[in-house]
Structure formats: C-alpha cells, structure tokens
Amino acid sequence: MSATGTAATAAAAPVLDLKGIGKQFGAIRALHGVDLTIRPGEVVGLMGDNGAGKSTLVRIIAGNFPPSQGTIHFDGREVHFHRPMDSRSVGIEVVYQDLALANNLTAAANVFLGRELKRNFGPLVLLDHKGMEARALELFRELRSETRPHDLVKDMSGGQRQAVAIARTRLSNAKLVMMDEPTAAISVRQVEQVLSLIHRLKEQGIAVILISHRMPDIFAVCDRVVVMRRGEKKADKPVADTSPEEVTALITGAKEAA
Numbered sequence: 001m002s003a004t005g006t007a008a009t010a011a012a013a014p015v016l017d018l019k020g021i022g023k024q025f026g027a028i029r030a031l032h033g034v035d036l037t038i039r040p041g042e043v044v045g046l047m048g049d050n051g052a053g054k055s056t057l058v059r060i061i062a063g064n065f066p067p068s069q070g071t072i073h074f075d076g077r078e079v080h081f082h083r084p085m086d087s088r089s090v091g092i093e094v095v096y097q098d099l100a101l102a103n104n105l106t107a108a109a110n111v112f113l114g115r116e117l118k119r120n121f122g123p124l125v126l127l128d129h130k131g132m133e134a135r136a137l138e139l140f141r142e143l144r145s146e147t148r149p150h151d152l153v154k155d156m157s158g159g160q161r162q163a164v165a166i167a168r169t170r171l172s173n174a175k176l177v178m179m180d181e182p183t184a185a186i187s188v189r190q191v192e193q194v195l196s197l198i199h200r201l202k203e204q205g206i207a208v209i210l211i212s213h214r215m216p217d218i219f220a221v222c223d224r225v226v227v228m229r230r231g232e233k234k235a236d237k238p239v240a241d242t243s244p245e246e247v248t249a250l251i252t253g254a255k256e257a258a
C-alpha cells in the first residue's frame with residue numbers, strides 16, 4: 001500500500017471499535033479483554049491456534065451471540081446485536097468458505113439470498129423475481145462482469161462467482177466483511193479469487209477481517225495482523241513491521257509482543 005493510502009486510512013474514523021470484549025461459555029473463558037479498532041478499507045488478518053478465540057470474536061461481531069463483557073461501536077455508535085440480522089442491517093457481512101454461493105441457484109438468487117425482494121399480491125407475499133433480476137443485472141454491469149442473472153452458479157467460471165459474491169456485498173452496502181478461514185479447503189486458483197475479492201472490497205473502502213492459518217495469504221492482502229492466544233489479543237501490528245517468523249512465534253507463545 002502507498003504511503004498516502006496509509007495516511008488516509010489512519011485519518012478515517014473507525015468503522016469497528018471493540019473495547020474489553022470477553023466471552024465465557026460456562027467455565028470456559030473463550031475471550032478476555034479484547035480491544036480492536038478497524039478503519040474503512042483496512043484489511044486485518046486474525047491469526048491464532050485452534051481454540052484461541054478467533055471464531056468466537058467473529059460470531060460476536062456478526063451478532064450470533066452477545067459478548068459477556070465489553071462494548072462494540074460500529075460506525076461511531078454503540079451497538080447491541082441480538083441476532084445476525086441486526087449486524088447485517090448496519091452493514092456487517094460474513095463470507096464463508098467457497099464464497100458461500102448456492103450452486104443450484106441462479107446468479108440473481110444468490111445475490112439476494114436471505115434478503116429477497118418481495119411484492120404484495122392481495123393477501124399473498126410473492127418473491128419479486130423480475131425486480132431481483134433487474135437489480136442483479138445492474139450490479140453485474142457496474143462490476144463490468146458478463147454474468148447474467150439467469151445463469152446457474154454451478155456453470156460459472158471463477159471470475160463470475162467472484163462477481164456474484166461482490167454483488168452481494170454491494171447490495172447490502174457492507175462496511176465490514178468478515179471471512180472465517182475462507183481458504184482452508186479450496187484450490188490454489190480459488191485462493192487467488194478470494195484474495196482478489198479482498199483487494200476489490202478494500203478498493204471500495206470496505207473493511208475486512210480475514211481469519212486464516214495461511215501466512216502467505218495474510219502477508220499478501222492484510223494491512224495489519226492481530227494475533228490471539230488463549231482468548232487474549234497478544235499482538236496487533238502492521239504487516240510491514242513484522243514477519244511470518246515473528247507472527248508464528250507470537251501464535252505459539254515462543255515470543256511475547258513488545
């Protein structure tokens with residue numbers, strides 16, 4: 001990233017600001033005292049061994065369950081999410097492995113999955129297929145993709161799948177996209193698609209949290225790396241100021257952050 005880009009990012013108000021986040025599951029302390037600030041267009045890699053608390057943190061931000069302690073500010077306001085719809089409604093999206101597309105549905109259906117346009121028809125509520133196809137076509141044109149709303153995802157190329165995933169985040173006006181190990185079990189080619197998707201989200205000023213064990217991916221796309229260990233944040237560094245070796249040492253506990 002250019003020096004100007006870094007300065008611009010540092011000046012912007014945080015999109016997400018976590019303070020003192022803790023989570024207990026019965027006797028298990030999954031998270032303790034986690035602070036995390038992310039600005040628009042920042043890509044933050046979240047790393048840590050199994051059980052470090054990464055997924056729990058993402059689930060709290062996504063509204064799957066509330067934290068036991070701490071506060072969440074989103075876009076400058078304190079938020080209390082009770083269900084995933086609450087976080088989606090303010091602009092938080094979770095992209096799952098394989099870009100989370102439903103293979104047997106059309107491109108348009110995938111873009112609107114979970115937020116289908118509806119139309120009242122007397123006492124009936126019908127899906128507005130025409131409206132969804134028209135809007136999906138607009139989004140694909142904006143992305144300069146040749147994807148057609150009727151195309152089935154299973155017949156699509158990697159680039160077209162990516163366009164569908166990006167169109168979803170555009171439609172929702174996402175401000176923060178979280179990816180929990182999106183590249184854990186996919187081919188090298190698909191990994192490249194995911195990394196390229198992250199670059200495009202960043203270009204649009206969307207903040208990204210990427211959970212990954214893949215050090216090269218983290219160093220290829222992230223501005224910062226956050227290391228978790230046993231539920232605590234152990235390090236939070238610009239990738240330019242660290243190395244894969246140091247991050248590995250922080251993950252295992254061989255090294256404590258300065």
Ligand SMILES: Nc1ncnc2c1ncn2[C@@H]1O[C@H](COP(=O)(O)OP(=O)(O)O)[C@@H](O)[C@H]1O
Pocket residue numbers: 025028029030048049050051052053054055056057
């Ligand atoms: N729903 C749950 N109920 C009980 N314990 C949980 C639950 N979710 C996570 N944990 C525990 O919280 C800790 C952190 O888990 P998790 O956030 O999944 O770690 P990571 O994603 O870094 O591997 C682990 O000890 C895990 O067993």
Ligand SMILES: [Mg+2]
Pocket residue numbers: 054055056
């Ligand atoms: Mg996990």
